[in-house]
Amino acid sequence: MVSPGILLVDKPAGLTSHDVVARVRRAFGTRKVGHAGTLDPMATGLLVIGLEGATRLLTYVVGVDKTYEATIRLGQSTGTDDADGEILARATEASWTGVTPERIAEGVRALTGAISQVPSSVSAIKVDGRRAYDLVRAGEEVVLKARSVTVSRFDVTDRRAGDGTLDLDVVVDCSSGTYIRSLARDLGADLGVGGHLTALRRTRVGDFDVADAVDLDGLADARLLSPAAAAARVLDPLSVSAADARDLRHGKRLIGQATRLRGSLAAAIDEDGVLVGVVEKRGDDLKSTMNMPEVAQ
Structure with missing residues (x-):
């Protein structure tokens, strides 16, 4: 087993x-x-x-928040905002005039912090019960609603000039739900040359x-x-006695123990180091919001 x-x-x-x-x-x-x-x-x-x-x-x-390493190619726009899509537009020579290191830095700053972002139309977001990318592949036009996300870090670590393009290697720390392809698209649009993603690697969750x-x-x-070890990386760990663990597994509240939680949720771990489940505050008490199956772990 x-x-x-x-x-x-x-x-x-x-x-x-x-x-x-x-x-x-x-x-x-x-x-x-x-x-x-x-x-x-x-x-x-x-x-x-x-x-x-x-x-x-x-x-x-x-x-939870995440970290990505990516390469943004300025100078080309694609239908998918990444390298898998068809190139729809290429920047003209004249459009590069204002694309200076300072102007790129300004564009990056504008996409850092709490921002409103429109996800790529080929994302996995559901529209009327269907994935957006399935609708796009079926030839339907998809316009997704903007959503609020947080980009806490957006650093350019390297740049390389190509034939009518400029590649930027970047590192991004962001909230869940942030689309790095959209950052590439929006940076390129802000600079007037277009942009898309050519490489993406998630390094932290x-x-x-x-x-x-x-x-x-x-x-x-x-x-x-x-x-237990995994839950303690995501939630605050909370040690519980054998009696408390039994009560939680049976759906009972831990009376008067809400003050033991710093946040709204915690991982309840018994005396044997086994994850009992996830508990939350209910008034002055603690109640299980998710119990693990009672099997050997």
Whole structure:
């Protein structure tokens, strides 16, 4: 029997996140596998994957902030805002006149902090129950609503001039739901030369780092993070007694213990180091909002 746990995988380019999940299912011999946060086929990097009962933890991983390394190509616009799309427009020689290092820095600053961002039309966002990218592929026009996101870091680390293009290597720290393709598109539009993404790598998801991930060839020897260890990276850990753990598992409240929580949620971990579940404040009490299955972990 497969033990529940969290697996960190370094996704290669050319595979979908679903492809990776399928490989993990085969490697571990279980159907109960899920991931926290899709990566496009062209993207590489960190996928946080849950197995068995640990899939319940993925809800709390999805919303954490993330770090990406990317390359933005200025001077070309594509239909998908990345290199997989057809080039729709190329910058003229005259349009490059005002694209100075100072002007690029201004454009980057304008896309840093709390911003309103329109996701790419080929994103996985659902419109009337269907994925936006499916609608686009079916020939339908899709205009998604702007959403508020936070880009806490947007650094240009290198630049390379090409034939009518300028590539910028960037590092971005951002809130969940931020589209790096949209940053590339919007920076190019602001500079008047167009832009799209040519490379994307996710290096961090909350406190999970791609340096600790395995590649697909290493799945057979991969070690899982226990649910308790993984939950403690996402939520504040809360030690509970055996009696309290039993009450939480039976749906009972922990009377008068709300003051033990610093935030709104915590990972309840019993005396044996086993994750009981996730608890939340209910008035002066604590109540379980998610219980882990009672199996050996």
